[in-house]
Amino acid sequence: MSERSWFRSLYWRIAVGFVAFLAVLLTVQAAVFLWLAARETSESRTRTPFGQAALVASDLGTALETEPALDIQRWLRNQYGDAIHPVAVVLPDNQVFVSHAGVELPVPLVEAAQRRLRMARRLPGDPAGRPPGGPFPGRPPGEPGGRGMRQPMAGIALVVSGGRVVAAVVALVGPVLPGLLRSYGPWLLAIALGLTLLGTGLAALVIFRPAHRRLRQLEDAARRFGSGDTASRAPDAGGDEISAVARAFNQMAGDLAARANALRESDQARRQLLADVSHELRTPLTAIRGYLETLSMSELDIDEARRVRYVSVALEEADRLERIVGDLLDLARLDAGAFQLEMNVVEVADLFRRVADRHEKEASARGVQIRAEVGPGAESVRGDAGRLEQALQNVAANALRHARSGGLIHLRSTRRAGDVVLAVHDSGEGIAPEHLERIFDRFYKGDHARGGEGRGSGLGLSIVKAIVEGHGGRVTARSTPGVETVFELALPAAEHQAPDA
Numbered sequence: 001m002s003e004r005s006w007f008r009s010l011y012w013r014i015a016v017g018f019v020a021f022l023a024v025l026l027t028v029q030a031a032v033f034l035w036l037a038a039r040e041t042s043e044s045r046t047r048t049p050f051g052q053a054a055l056v057a058s059d060l061g062t063a064l065e066t067e068p069a070l071d072i073q074r075w076l077r078n079q080y081g082d083a084i085h086p087v088a089v090v091l092p093d094n095q096v097f098v099s100h101a102g103v104e105l106p107v108p109l110v111e112a113a114q115r116r117l118r119m120a121r122r123l124p125g126d127p128a129g130r131p132p133g134g135p136f137p138g139r140p141p142g143e144p145g146g147r148g149m150r151q152p153m154a155g156i157a158l159v160v161s162g163g164r165v166v167a168a169v170v171a172l173v174g175p176v177l178p179g180l181l182r183s184y185g186p187w188l189l190a191i192a193l194g195l196t197l198l199g200t201g202l203a204a205l206v207i208f209r210p211a212h213r214r215l216r217q218l219e220d221a222a223r224r225f226g227s228g229d230t231a232s233r234a235p236d237a238g239g240d241e242i243s244a245v246a247r248a249f250n251q252m253a254g255d256l257a258a259r260a261n262a263l264r265e266s267d268q269a270r271r272q273l274l275a276d277v278s279h280e281l282r283t284p285l286t287a288i289r290g291y292l293e294t295l296s297m298s299e300l301d302i303d304e305a306r307r308v309r310y311v312s313v314a315l316e317e318a319d320r321l322e323r324i325v326g327d328l329l330d331l332a333r334l335d336a337g338a339f340q341l342e343m344n345v346v347e348v349a350d351l352f353r354r355v356a357d358r359h360e361k362e363a364s365a366r367g368v369q370i371r372a373e374v375g376p377g378a379e380s381v382r383g384d385a386g387r388l389e390q391a392l393q394n395v396a397a398n399a400l401r402h403a404r405s406g407g408l409i410h411l412r413s414t415r416r417a418g419d420v421v422l423a424v425h426d427s428g429e430g431i432a433p434e435h436l437e438r439i440f441d442r443f444y445k446g447d448h449a450r451g452g453e454g455r456g457s458g459l460g461l462s463i464v465k466a467i468v469e470g471h472g473g474r475v476t477a478r479s480t481p482g483v484e485t486v487f488e489l490a491l492p493a494a495e496h497q498a499p500d501a
Contacts (some may be wrong), residue, residue: 017206021199029192049155053171056080056087057157060169064161072167073097088170089159092117105170109154113168116156120165214242218249230257281324284317291317327459341384341470345494348381348413348422349374355392355411359400367405370396377415381422382494383471391467392422394460395487399426402485415493419473422489430481439477440465464489 059079063070072089080087080099088105089097090113096105159167214235221234233253236246291314294300295307302310352372363370381388392411399409407427414421431439440461468475468489479485 053155053157057159057169284321287317346385352411372411375414378413378420380494381491391464395424402428419490431479
């Protein structure tokens, strides 16, 4: 599996995307807040505390002339409850009304406002609240300089209604931030919610929608594959986790499809094997039964010569039946890996000699010569001597069965790279190309193509293939019709074979 780059990872793309989204959101909110703060600070700097107090005092005086029974507290909250700086109204009877909930007017400012009210009633002057002492923005007059006591900046103005002073307004100049939060907090919250919704929508479209679409494609491919469409595959382009899952799914689907095809082929081969076995066993059984029934008929007058011939044919068919059953058992063991190979160094000359001895009588009767040749470097192989001899015997018997009278069977060993090739040449009629590729199939007989009698079981070459492959080798065949046929058993040389377990 190839290593994925971190920047292609879906995890990192989502993480970086959300970090960027939060950064943009916070930046926009901070910019809006700073802009509001700068604007309000600019406005508050252009307005003095006394000017603020005079403005509120003028508005309150007008309201009292219109409605003498005015609820000052409610009016103050409605008119100036959202202002940046709080203001307070002090009555002569010591009642204090503050525009902002939770804000208390400091006692020194209350006392200063009371002194202004008493002074305004005692001294002649402007009824608007500017006695001969003049306005006093900043620290109220008569108050100590602080010496460690820091009072807020304030401005005091008198409220005139009906030609008389009825109250004093105190305008505080405190920190800007609390006022900003009170005034613009709801707007900032609304902007944050709007940006969050907008950012979430953009993130869903840019980050999650492509991933969602690809996951749906993967789900659809999995559903189609589950419903029987073994060719279904998911798009696996890209380098993120979804692509890795899609590639894993495609690999799994390919493996499962290959296994399903193998199972179908195996089932078809099994059915064909059963049909072939039934056919091959039925032929000798039918012959044996027919001859035995004939011999058992007491009403038939069968002479001794005919009886001996019938018995001889029945015995031949029984031998053939035994060979077929034996070949089937051998092939079943070879396919199941239930046979044990006794691995040793096997001399090729000894193998050739035993094969020639086994077929010498039949070869002489047919006028066929058997010749053996061991090439340099091909004197030995490592394997099971009995199984290797069985394989060579089957190939030699097949060659002898199809060799012409006066022909030649040549047993030869040669060295080819790390293998020793045991070859069996025969000068028979050859094998037609359409039969050559199927001669190692079970029960396949190309005897009619070679002019033979068709007396084999059709399993000999399949057994040869299983034995050779069990030794880690391979078997091949080539043929020139009318000239020769060559079977080659390529086996690992003795020095390249693994030692016994």
